Amino acid sequence: MSTIVYKKTKALNDTQFHYCPGCTHGIIHKLIGESLVELGVLGEAIGVASVGCSALCYKYFNCDVQQAAHGRAPAVATGIKRVRPENVVFTLQGDGDLASIGAAEIVHAAHRGEKITTIFVNNAIYGMTGGQMAPTTLIGQKATTAPEGRTEEHSGKPLKIAEMLATIDGAKYVERVSVHNPAAVRKAKKAIKRAFQCQLEGKGFAIVEVLSTCPTNWGMTPVNALGWVESDMIPYYPLGNLRDFEEAK
Amino acid sequence: MAKGLVTFNEDICKGCELCVAVCPKKIIELDQSKINAKGFHPAHVVNMDECIACGNCAIMCPDSVITVEKL
Structure with a gap:
């Protein structure tokens, strides 16, 4: 007799990911899928894809996914959730989408307390468009639009989205996690x-x-x-829960 | 110690080596004798007897290549 320790979640179909080798975006897809299956809501789930590498995520999930304009996923998700409150609505957005062109949308979706779930993939750079500097790019980190590395004098310090949103009353659950090792992945799934x-x-x-x-x-x-996430990203973007709905007023 | 059986869907492996890096028993490596349809050397287990079925390799695989069973 053998028992299955791990196999691919049924929330993902057989389409192969377009992500580059070793990109941890694939792990995040798996965690979203596993969470939806374990909560028994895959059939009611509606995803909203953003622009960037996550734009093609509608090809991979075994649930409905709507593609939104750049940065506008929280606005589209707001519409879907208000019309269909019985559905579970989530957005999957990168930092080039959520933290820059979509900064207003995410702030106001949180401010209005929209009952949606946002999974924000922060890789500190614009991925799909070719490695330009994002608001989340670290000081000293090189990008195609910052060939000598980002400087505070020119571009300011990287934007801490989780900390910013945790100051807004409508945001009832805010947590930052990582997927740089198996223990971190397990914690990320819980979050x-x-x-x-x-x-x-x-x-x-x-x-x-x-x-x-x-x-x-x-x-x-x-x-x-993975090592760079641990040595450079986590010191600037500390992991942990910033707000939980059990304590939030 | 529990024994494990790890199977790889070799055709979709991208050879990123994240599974190689996180295996506590260091029994996974890229199979240099094979090239899959994507043009990568797929990962494989060198010594299955040492596998403890922890599932770390499968948890870290971004492309859901790996299935882990406990025997």
């Missing part, structure tokens, strides 16, 4: 599941910021990219 739970209980807006890798645009091997 994503809890973010969906926040929506299922009708508490308000929930967001999980997931630190992710971009080996291609960082110019690193996938394994070294």
Whole structure:
């Protein structure tokens, strides 16, 4: 007799990911899928894709997914959730989408306390468009639009989205996690599941910021990219829960 | 110690080596004798007897290549 320890979640279909080798965005897809299956809401789930590498995520999930204009996923998700409150609505957005052109949308979705769940993939760079500097790019980190590395004098300090949204009353669940090792992945899954739970209980807006890798645009091997998350990203973007709906007023 | 059986869907492996890096027993490596349809050397287990079925490799695989069973 053998028991299955791990196999691919049924929330993902057989289409192969377009992501580059070792990009941890694939892990985040798996965690969203596993969470939806374990909460028994895959059939009611509606995703909203953003622009960037996550734009093609509608090809992979075994649930409905709507593609939104750049940065506008929270606005589209707001519409879907208000018309179909019985559905579980989530957005999957990168930092080039959510933290820059979509900054107003995410702030006001949180401010209104929309009952949606946002999974925010922060890899500190614009991935799909070719490695340009994002609001989340670290000081000193090289990008195609910052060939000498980002400087505070020219571009300011990287934007801490989770901390910013945690100051807004309508955001009832805010957590930052990472997927740079198996223990971190397990914690990330708990956070994503809890973010969906926040929506299922009708508490308000929930967001999980997931630190992710971009080996291609960082110019690193996938394994070294995991190390860079731990050595450079986590010190600036500390992991942990910033607000939970049990304590939030 | 529990024994494990790890199977790889080799055709979709991208050879990123994240599974190689996180295996506590260091029994996974890229199979240099094979090239899959994508043009990568797929990952494989060198010594299955040492597998403890922890599932770390499968948890870290971004492309859901790996299935882990406990025997």
